[in-house]
Amino acid sequence: MTLFGICAAISIVGTVLYLFQAGAVWSLITKKLEPVDLIPARRPALPAVSILKPLRGLDDNLFDNLASFCTQNYPEYEILFSLQDHNDPAYKVAKKVQDKFPDKNITIIVERCNAGLNPKVNNLIPAYRKAAHPLVLISDSNVMVDENYLTEITRHTNDPEVGLVSNVISGVGGRSLGAVLENLHLNSFILGSVSFLDRFLGMPCVIGKSMLLKKSDLEALGGLEAFKDILAEDFIIGREMQRAGKKVILSNYLISNVNEYWGIKRFLNRHTRWGKLRWKIGGAKYLSELLANPVFMATLPVLLKGPSRETLSFAAIIGVIKILGDSLLGKKIEASTARTYVHKQSPLIYFLVPVKDIIIGILWFVPLVSSTVGWRGNRYVIGQDSQLSPCTDTGVWSWGYRITDSIRARVA
Amino acid sequence: MMLCDFHIHTNFSDGSLEMRDTIDLFGQAGFDVIAVTDHVVSGDNSIGKFARQFNLSVRGDNFDEYFNAIKEEAKRAWEKYEMLVIPGVEISKNYLSKNKSAHILLLDIKEFIPACMDYEEIFLEAKNQNALTVACHPHHTPDIVNKDTLFLWNNRDKYAKYIDAWEIANRDDVFNVISLKKYPYIANSDFHQARHLYSWKTLLNCEKDVDSVKQCIRHNKGVAITLFRN
Numbered sequence: 001m002t003l004f005g006i007c008a009a010i011s012i013v014g015t016v017l018y019l020f021q022a023g024a025v026w027s028l029i030t031k032k033l034e035p036v037d038l039i040p041a042r043r044p045a046l047p048a049v050s051i052l053k054p055l056r057g058l059d060d061n062l063f064d065n066l067a068s069f070c071t072q073n074y075p076e077y078e079i080l081f082s083l084q085d086h087n088d089p090a091y092k093v094a095k096k097v098q099d100k101f102p103d104k105n106i107t108i109i110v111e112r113c114n115a116g117l118n119p120k121v122n123n124l125i126p127a128y129r130k131a132a133h134p135l136v137l138i139s140d141s142n143v144m145v146d147e148n149y150l151t152e153i154t155r156h157t158n159d160p161e162v163g164l165v166s167n168v169i170s171g172v173g174g175r176s177l178g179a180v181l182e183n184l185h186l187n188s189f190i191l192g193s194v195s196f197l198d199r200f201l202g203m204p205c206v207i208g209k210s211m212l213l214k215k216s217d218l219e220a221l222g223g224l225e226a227f228k229d230i231l232a233e234d235f236i237i238g239r240e241m242q243r244a245g246k247k248v249i250l251s252n253y254l255i256s257n258v259n260e261y262w263g264i265k266r267f268l269n270r271h272t273r274w275g276k277l278r279w280k281i282g283g284a285k286y287l288s289e290l291l292a293n294p295v296f297m298a299t300l301p302v303l304l305k306g307p308s309r310e311t312l313s314f315a316a317i318i319g320v321i322k323i324l325g326d327s328l329l330g331k332k333i334e335a336s337t338a339r340t341y342v343h344k345q346s347p348l349i350y351f352l353v354p355v356k357d358i359i360i361g362i363l364w365f366v367p368l369v370s371s372t373v374g375w376r377g378n379r380y381v382i383g384q385d386s387q388l389s390p391c392t393d394t395g396v397w398s399w400g401y402r403i404t405d406s407i408r409a410r411v412a
Numbered sequence: 413m414m415l416c417d418f419h420i421h422t423n424f425s426d427g428s429l430e431m432r433d434t435i436d437l438f439g440q441a442g443f444d445v446i447a448v449t450d451h452v453v454s455g456d457n458s459i460g461k462f463a464r465q466f467n468l469s470v471r472g473d474n475f476d477e478y479f480n481a482i483k484e485e486a487k488r489a490w491e492k493y494e495m496l497v498i499p500g501v502e503i504s505k506n507y508l509s510k511n512k513s514a515h516i517l518l519l520d521i522k523e524f525i526p527a528c529m530d531y532e533e534i535f536l537e538a539k540n541q542n543a544l545t546v547a548c549h550p551h552h553t554p555d556i557v558n559k560d561t562l563f564l565w566n567n568r569d570k571y572a573k574y575i576d577a578w579e580i581a582n583r584d585d586v587f588n589v590i591s592l593k594k595y596p597y598i599a600n601s602d603f604h605q606a607r608h609l610y611s612w613k614t615l616l617n618c619e620k621d622v623d624s625v626k627q628c629i630r631h632n633k634g635v636a637i638t639l640f641r642n
Binding site: 095 | 441640
């Protein structure tokens with residue numbers, strides 16, 4: 001079989017897989033749940049919730065993101081903004097939000113915590129200790145929700161078997177090239193994979209942008225401290241929760257992850273980091289991600305063998321299918337998040353889908369040779385299950401260190 | 413202290429963002445006071461004519477539209493973010509020689525001032541309107557794209573009396589000569605693109621209203637600068 005034949009076969013399988021992913025997303029976000037009765041006298045008692053918001057630096061749209069949690073149509077909840085120091089630019093924004101909503105129960109916690117190597121977990125620990133309610137919601141600062149969000153996600157907690165509720169996320173905003181690429185990828189590969197794993201394989205893939213859990217369940221896993229040195233603490237908490245016999249629910253409430261002014265470098269960094277996490281956690285399963293990138297597989301023969309009528313036509317057909325699929329999904333997602341964030345994207349952005357997929361295809365190889373990640377100003381070496389260890393060597397010779405480390409980790 | 417930036421461009425001149433997006437970018441980041449200062453270029457030379465031809469300048473005929481857009485956004489910014497937005501312009505006198513070129517911020521301007529007037533007339537008209545005058549990027553910069561604007565610094569003995577403050581830092585550049593001369597100072601981003609949000613800024617310790625801000629800068633007490641990083 002020729003190189004073109006192999007790539008074409010993989011690409012066709014990938015396209016079918018992609019269509020299943022798109023179908024999973026479509027069915028999840030169009031699934032009609034029984035509406036929650038919003039009239040207080042008629043609805044079942046809603047549990048009080050502590051919302052933990054770890055803050056570090058300025059995310060795009062930060063003020064509105066934080067404010068959206070202050071306008072929840074929900075009877076009892078507290079918000080804990082958690083920072084490591086007063087000089088963080090997010091402190092000023094948190095303070096402004098607190099001043100704007102004086103009637104809400106908002107606490108700003110500024111406390112340095114060096115419990116572990118994961119800066120997000122370090123940031124969460126002081127807030128978690130101060131959380132007053134047994135139900136905690138860990139929510140990233142780069143997400144925006146509408147006023148029904150809490151009501152929608154807490155509906156699942158009536159079942160005592162439920163240990164964790166996470167959400168599907170969509171990328172919105174996109175006012176720069178990096179942000180557009182980021183949102184295209186979130187709304188296609190990431191959203192598709194999470195929905196596909198949940199729908200067809202019953203496998204939880206928790207993304208830490210929204211995690212609702214009971215303190216008692218988390219304590220049974222060792223509390224947040226048990227995940228202080230793990231980079232993908234969200235995924236691992238979900239996995240451990242399921243192993244402990246608890247249900248992990250993927251809510252169909254679509255959360256808006258606002259990405260407006262990203263540079264290309266930031267997009268590349270994030271997906272290299274996420275790729276490394278999936279490689280370290282999934283191992284051989286990571287190889288299947290190439291399957292889920294039919295555009296890249298269809299383009300490979302063009303790159304390796306040179307352009308010909310056959311290779312170019314095939315790549316073009318796959319590219320058009322992907323553009324059409326992503327644009328249809330994108331429009332559906334845009335309609336679903338319109339209540340939260342209004343910014344109409346030009347349909348022309350979908351012509352960037354093949355470019356984005358080729359970039360992601362190239363990034364796919366990076367985790368195979370490098371185990372170091374840069375995140376929030378820190379550098380780490382990641383091991384099995386995204387276990388972190390410090391990386392001190394960042395000079396030109398660190399490549400040797402990284403390659404050695406990668407080989408050592410693979411052998412182990 | 414209040415986080416401030418008094419040198420911001422929108423797509424009314426050569427900024428890349430629309431007025432509303434610019435205001436939101438600063439509001440979402442927690443700023444307390446900003447000034448929108450689009451370029452007013454002099455039409456008396458080929459550089460200025462080129463800029464006006466491509467709508468890279470506020471002109472006499474669209475000044476009201478510009479001013480009203482700022483006022484409208486200022487109202488929205490106050491209600492939503494409690495952020496004070498001051499209308500301003502950057503008078504941009506560009507010539508082939510860097511020694512003849514100068515840029516001047518006029519903050520809290522009320523009426524159009526053409527850039528083709530001579531310097532003294534511009535300063536006097538600004539005083540008439542009780543606007544604050546700031547000399548922008550007044551000394552040498554390592555920037556190879558934008559030309560230096562040295563006229564005011566080279567002629568400081570004549571013009572310093574008209575200037576309320578000098579930019580001691582502009583985006584990534586610091587002008588230590590302002591410190592050595594003990595001139596009143598502020599620091600700004602010279603914002604043109606979203607990434608310029610992270611740059612030198614001014615911190616003010618005063619009430620959040622236009623008169624207090626102007627007074628604080630003029631007296632240069634309770635003024636500090638900070639390098640705003642994410």
